[in-house]
Amino acid sequence: MEVVLHEASTVPMQKSLSLHSVKYGDSAVTNTNETETFLETSNGVSKGTTFNMLPSDSPVDIRFDNITFTATEGGIFQKKTKKQILHGVNGRFPAGQLIAIMGPSGAGKSTLLNILSGYSIQGVSGKVDVNGKPRKLKAFRKLSCYITQDDRLQPLLTVAENMHIAADLKLSSSVSQKQKDVIIDEILATLGLSHTKNTRAQGLSGGQKKRLSIALELVNNPLVMFLDEPTTGLDSSSCKQCLELLKVLARQGRTIVCTIHQPSAKLFEIFDQVYVLARGQCLYQGGTANMVNFFVDTGFPCPEYHNPADYVIELASEEYGRDRVEAMIQRCENGKSLKYFEYPEKILKTDFTGSARVDDDSGDLQATSKLNQLRVLMRRGFIKLKRDQTLTYMRIGVNIITALMLGTLYLNAGTDGSKVIDNYNLLFSILMHHTFTPMMLTILTFPTELSILIKEHFNRWYSLKMYYLSVTLIDLPLSIFCCFLFTSIVYYMTGQPLDGMRFTMFFVSSMLVVFVAESFGLVVGAYFSVVNGTFLGPILTVPMMMFAGFGVTLKDLPIYLYWGSYVSYLRFGLEGVVGAIYGLNRQTLDCPEDQYCHYKYPKKFLEDIAVKPDQFSNDVIALVLFWFILRIGALVVLKYKLHSMR
Numbered sequence: 138m139e140v141v142l143h144e145a146s147t148v149p150m151q152k153s154l155s156l157h158s159v160k161y162g163d164s165a166v167t168n169t170n171e172t173e174t175f176l177e178t179s180n181g182v183s184k185g186t187t188f189n190m191l192p193s194d195s196p197v198d199i200r201f202d203n204i205t206f207t208a209t210e211g212g213i214f215q216k217k218t219k220k221q222i223l224h225g226v227n228g229r230f231p232a233g234q235l236i237a238i239m240g241p242s243g244a245g246k247s248t249l250l251n252i253l254s255g256y257s258i259q260g261v262s263g264k265v266d267v268n269g270k271p272r273k274l275k276a277f278r279k280l281s282c283y284i285t286q287d288d289r290l291q292p293l294l295t296v297a298e299n300m301h302i303a304a305d306l307k308l309s310s311s312v313s314q315k316q317k318d319v320i321i322d323e324i325l326a327t328l329g330l331s332h333t334k335n336t337r338a339q340g341l342s343g344g345q346k347k348r349l350s351i352a353l354e355l356v357n358n359p360l361v362m363f364l365d366e367p368t369t370g371l372d373s374s375s376c377k378q379c380l381e382l383l384k385v386l387a388r389q390g391r392t393i394v395c396t397i398h399q400p401s402a403k404l405f406e407i408f409d410q411v412y413v414l415a416r417g418q419c420l421y422q423g424g425t426a427n428m429v430n431f432f433v434d435t436g437f438p439c440p441e442y443h444n445p446a447d448y449v450i451e452l453a454s455e456e457y458g459r460d461r462v463e464a465m466i467q468r469c470e471n472g473k474s475l476k477y478f479e480y481p482e483k484i485l486k487t488d489f490t491g492s493a494r495v496d497d498d499s500g501d502l503q504a505t506s507k508l509n510q511l512r513v514l515m516r517r518g519f520i521k522l523k524r525d526q527t528l529t530y531m532r533i534g535v536n537i538i539t540a541l542m543l544g545t546l547y548l549n550a551g552t553d554g555s556k557v558i559d560n561y562n563l564l565f566s567i568l569m570h571h572t573f574t575p576m577m578l579t580i581l582t583f584p585t586e587l588s589i590l591i592k593e594h595f596n597r598w599y600s601l602k603m604y605y606l607s608v609t610l611i612d613l614p615l616s617i618f619c620c621f622l623f624t625s626i627v628y629y630m631t632g633q634p635l636d637g638m639r640f641t642m643f644f645v646s647s648m649l650v651v652f653v654a655e656s657f658g659l660v661v662g663a664y665f666s667v668v669n670g671t672f673l674g675p676i677l678t679v680p681m682m683m684f685a686g687f688g689v690t691l692k693d694l695p696i697y698l699y700w701g702s703y704v705s706y707l708r709f710g711l712e713g714v715v716g717a718i719y720g721l722n723r724q725t726l727d728c729p730e731d732q733y734c735h736y737k738y739p740k741k742f743l744e745d746i747a748v749k750p751d752q753f754s755n756d757v758i759a760l761v762l763f764w765f766i767l768r769i770g771a772l773v774v775l776k777y778k779l780h781s782m783r
């Protein structure tokens with residue numbers, strides 16, 4: 138059967154093809170045994186390709202009434218002010234249509250898109266109906282997806298790997314690997330990405346990245362797609378390809394809503410329906426072709442040879458005065474009027490029987506089990522770790538170089554009774570290394586992950602807890618390896634006692650300090666930007682150093698500041714490593730004949746610095762508690778952050 142894309146004015150909904158369907162995930166893969174030619178275009182990505190995924194459920198019709206959005210402005214210590222962005226807008230986005238939300242910069246396009254997709258929930262009032270019933274957000278999220286303006290892809294993974302990870306997370310476990318491969322191949326072929334399968338996402342062109350972003354969300358066959366400025370950054374040919382592809386997807390019965398800035402006349406024609414915003418109010422809603430009639434009806438016709446898309450933006454920007462804008466808002470009744478829709482009787486359905494999924498808010502948001510999410514995220518994490526060789530080698534290299542430097546600087550300080558203070562300084566330097574290296578690495582790298590997390594989490598790829606657990610686990614092997622390497626080199630070169638027990642205590646204390654510092658970095662990185670985090674991380678670590686007993690010993694700490702030693706994880710780390718080296722009844726230290734050895738007796742040294750040598754188990758418990766609390770803290774901060782952004 139040949140399905141040819143119709144003109145924008147016709148309304149071909151989902152075709153009834155002779156199909157056999159394979160149920161997968163939320164939807165169905167529907168295989169036709171005939172070729173569909175979607176687009177009559179020479180440069181269209183889909184010409185002659187077979188695209189067999191049709192939505193399995195009834196199409197989704199979105200209607201919104203009296204939508205108002207009020208933003209709260211003002212920082213933590215500033216007076217809060219309210220700013221109304223959307224002013225009671227109304228509208229209807231029927232299924233099977235490619236819809237553009239247009240308007241000048243700041244008109245409220247992204248705000249409206251965010252509200253309709255369910256991404257923005259705070260400060261919103263009004264009503265959104267899905268197939269005639271009030272939208273159930275959980276159910277709606279299960280059948281929709283949001284594609285952000287910036288391409289939030291995993292740059293180190295190839296196109297095929299990105300797709301397989303998406304399929305493994307977004308398709309039910311009952312779908313076999315073979316079926317997933319078929320789905321992936323089909324999507325990539327349709328989007329013209331088959332030849333880039335083995336290219337890493339970072340090596341794709343802007344248009345290919347955009348198509349990959351769409352491909353990833355198509356994996357579970359959503360009925361509704363929201364795209365924020367899908368053509369930004371693309372050349373005119375790529376823009377056309379991208380919009381034509383979206384039109385194909387719309388024609389199959391999906392509701393596709395995009396925000397777009399100022400399309401050329403050619404691009405504008407591709408859309409079925411336009412929704413124009415001017416300062417948070419609806420200026421026009423209806424068929425693309427009818428917009429010119431609308432201008433005539435309001436008494437402000439579009440000048441001859443003028444692109445209607447340009448004209449409407451000029452109008453909305455008030456280039457021809459505010460009164461024209463007011464007249465148009467009134468004429469389209471702020472989006473209530475359906476007069477300018479093409480074939481309103483056909484597309485503006487009122488009978489929505491048989492669309493069960495729009496009501497189904499039962500079960501988890503994610504398609505697969507928690508265990509599967511963790512497994513897939515760990516797999517992705519290890520691939521990234523392996524590919525990000527610069528960072529991985531840098532981490533190993535920094536540990537080796539720092540260990541060699543400290544080893545050379547404090548050569549044999551561990552056995553020499555005249556160098557006990559030097560050795561103490563070394564122990565503190567080691568803890569500084571274990572604090573700053575992992576903390577700064579996390580503060581610098583985590584915020585870049587955050588944008589991908591926000592997109593994937595909103596699109597229901599995985600739960601936040603599983604993502605967080607994977608982040609925690611993935612880094613463990615490399616952190617342990619680096620710490621072991623560092624400890625072994627420093628310990629041996631500086632002549633610390635070669636005793637298995639002492640070495641183990643030393644390594645365990647060091648390792649726990651690394652884990653705590655990493656978790657602290659995660660709390661900071663989850664909340665603050667890279668710039669603020671880079672400033673705050675070290676600043677907040679300085680009091681920890683002060684209260685650890687370095688510089689001012691714990692004995693000399695003023696009583697009113699003693700509490701500080703309990704909140705400083707470095708204090709427990711220092712106690713652990715000092716106990717490992719000078720505790721366990723260490724014998725008298727060697728003292729060179731020509732030297733004065735004030736701390737020849739380790740016991741005296743421990744007394745002077747007020748460190749109890751028998752506290753190792755308490756130190757471990759305290760550090761594990763810090764680790765645990767900070768990890769939970771970072772999860773809470775992340776959850777808050779994801780929630781507050783909505």
Ligand SMILES: Nc1ncnc2c1ncn2[C@@H]1O[C@H](COP(=O)(O)OP(=O)(O)OP(=O)(O)O)[C@@H](O)[C@H]1O
Pocket residue numbers: 208209210220222240241242243244245246247248249396398
């Ligand atoms: N959370 C918020 N707090 C304060 N102001 C906001 C908030 N969200 C949106 N705004 C303001 O609302 C207006 C509309 O923003 P929006 O991002 O929706 O515009 P837009 O039409 O998508 O613009 P552009 O095309 O430039 O992306 C802007 O002036 C923006 O600063």
